[in-house]
Structure formats: C-alpha cells, structure tokens
Amino acid sequence: MTSSNYQNAVDEFLKHCKIKGLSIDTVKFYDKELKQTRRSFVDIDVPIDDLRQIKTKHIENFIEHQQSLNRAINTINSRIRAGRTFFNFCLKKGYINKNPYDDIQQLRIRHEVGATFSKRQLKKLLDAPDTTTFIGLRDLAIMLTLAHTGIRLTELTSLRVQDVSFDDKGAINIQHAKNRYARRIPLTKRLKVVLKSYITERGVLDNDSLFITVENQPIGGRSIQDRLRQYGEQTGVSKEVAVSPHAFRRTFCRLKVEAGTNIFILQRLTGHQSLEILKRYVQIYGKDLEQAIEEGFEDM
Structure with a gap:
C-alpha cells in the first residue's frame, strides 16, 4: 500500500477537487478546514507523516482539543465533514485502509434560528x-x-x-x-x-x-x-x-x-x-x- 503524509495528500485532494469542477468556495472551504485541522494535529501529536498511523482515537482527541479551545459546534462539525471527505479520498487512493472518521459522529447542536430584524x-x-x-x-x-x-x-x-x-x-x-x-x-x-x-x-x-x-x-x-x-x-x-x-x-x-x-x-x-x-x-x-x-x- 502506498504511504503518504498529510500535507502531500491534502495538496493532491485539492487538485482533485478543482479538476472535478467543485466551486471555488467549496475548494476554499476544504483548504481552510484542512489547514486548521493540520495545525491542531501538530499540537496534539497526531502522526501526520504517515496517514496510515492516524486512527479514530486521534480524531476523538482532535475534537476534544477543539472543544478545549472553545470552538463553536458548527466550526467543529465543519472540520469533521472536511476531514471525513478528505480521508475518503485517501481511502480510494490507497493511502489508508480505513477512514478514521468512520466512527465519528457530528456534534449535536441546538436547532435554533439566528436573530432576525423586526x-x-x-x-x-x-x-x-x-x-x-x-x-x-x-x-x-x-x-x-x-x-x-x-x-x-x-x-x-x-x-x-x-x-x-x-x-x-x-x-x-x-x-x-x-x-x-x-x-x-x-x-x-x-x-x-x-x-x-x-x-x-x-x-x-x-x-x-x-x-x-x-x-x-x-x-x-x-x-x-x-x-x-x-x-x-x-x-x-x-x-x-x-x-x-x-x-x-x-x-x-x-x-x-x-x-x-x-x-x-x-x-x-x-x-x-x-x-x-x-x-x-x-x-x-x-x-x-x-x-x-x-x-x-x-x-x-
């Protein structure tokens, strides 16, 4: 199985998104969220030099780290979505044999409507x-x-x-x-x-x-x-x-x-x-x- 580090795979993934014809805003979304995820992975010692070493426990630690930084639930969920899609890409490319996000659920949020004008x-x-x-x-x-x-x-x-x-x-x-x-x-x-x-x-x-x-x-x-x-x-x-x-x-x-x-x-x-x-x-x-x-x- 081919080995790859996080950043190289992200660059390849973003190139794939552009070729696939995803909108500029969607590509920017993936780029931003995956960059933020990488920074947190480094902070909590996730083994980003070899994607095969990244497991579900690391993603759980990542979520706890985000919560400790008081990140909004929507922000964390956005990073979970981006991460899951990225690792699905890595799975198809053969860089990993299991998506570490498979057992990760979105955080529950209160279904509210934001403030409106009278x-x-x-x-x-x-x-x-x-x-x-x-x-x-x-x-x-x-x-x-x-x-x-x-x-x-x-x-x-x-x-x-x-x-x-x-x-x-x-x-x-x-x-x-x-x-x-x-x-x-x-x-x-x-x-x-x-x-x-x-x-x-x-x-x-x-x-x-x-x-x-x-x-x-x-x-x-x-x-x-x-x-x-x-x-x-x-x-x-x-x-x-x-x-x-x-x-x-x-x-x-x-x-x-x-x-x-x-x-x-x-x-x-x-x-x-x-x-x-x-x-x-x-x-x-x-x-x-x-x-x-x-x-x-x-x-x-």
Missing part, C-alpha cells in the same frame, strides 16, 4: 442611506436586494447587470448559487424601482458587476459587511441585532413564513438545498399553530 429595525436600516449620493443609492439597492430576495452574500457579489431583468414584473437571475442550481427571484415593486434607479446612476461601464465601488470596481463581500455594520451602528439596530447579510436572509425567511408562504416556494426562492432549516422557521414563526389550537373548540 419590521421596525428593517425600516430603520433601509431608511438610513442618503440616496442623493451614489454610495447611498447603491447601499440602499444592496440592502433592499438582501431584504427582498433573501439572497446570499456570495450570490449578491457575483451578480452582473445582465442578471437583472425589468420585463413584466422583473426578476433577478442567480447564476452562481451555492448549490450550483441557478434560480430566478421575482422583484418586489419597491426593489424594481430602486434597482432601476441604481443601474441608471451606475451607467454603462466596461465592468459588468452589478454592485460597484466609486472607482467602478466590483464591491467585495467584506466591504458590504463593513457598510452594513456602519448602518447598524448609525441606526442603533446593532445594539439589538448584529447587522449582517445573513441576518437579512434570516429575516426574509421569517417574514415569508409569517405571511404564510408555502415552504416549497420559499425553498425555490432562497435556494436552500434541504428543507430542514426552513422547517425551523415554520416551527417558530408559522401561524398554523395559532389557527389550529382553536379548531374543535368553537362551541365550547
């Missing part, structure tokens, strides 16, 4: 930008797109001008979705008006990214996060809820569930691969329990 908080944020300036109009268009579509940050930064159509009711076409399935999200009346105004102000440029800086360059995800934090501090909303792109996405899901939107339609709008997360919103924010509790007791 309608009052959302209105404060959307009223904050000075739309007499290009930056203010752009920031309103960004926040309104997040709020009215539930789009992910990576999807938003990948939008091009041609992905927005104003025919009939208008729509945004998500071409670079997380699950690689393109989807269409119709525009609300207000979003249609704001995006039209923004695109007119943006003008025709060599760069076709929808959201740009004042230097006419694509605006990055980090810059958008910083802008949202600034509006959160400016309005005082951040004292109650951390203002982030994902908070807008969670709020979109909550408001749609509260409005009675069918969960399968909501899944198509948000691009969730599984219904599990959306079911949590239904459990907490669905109105069917209040309606059902009175049924059968009308005459009593």
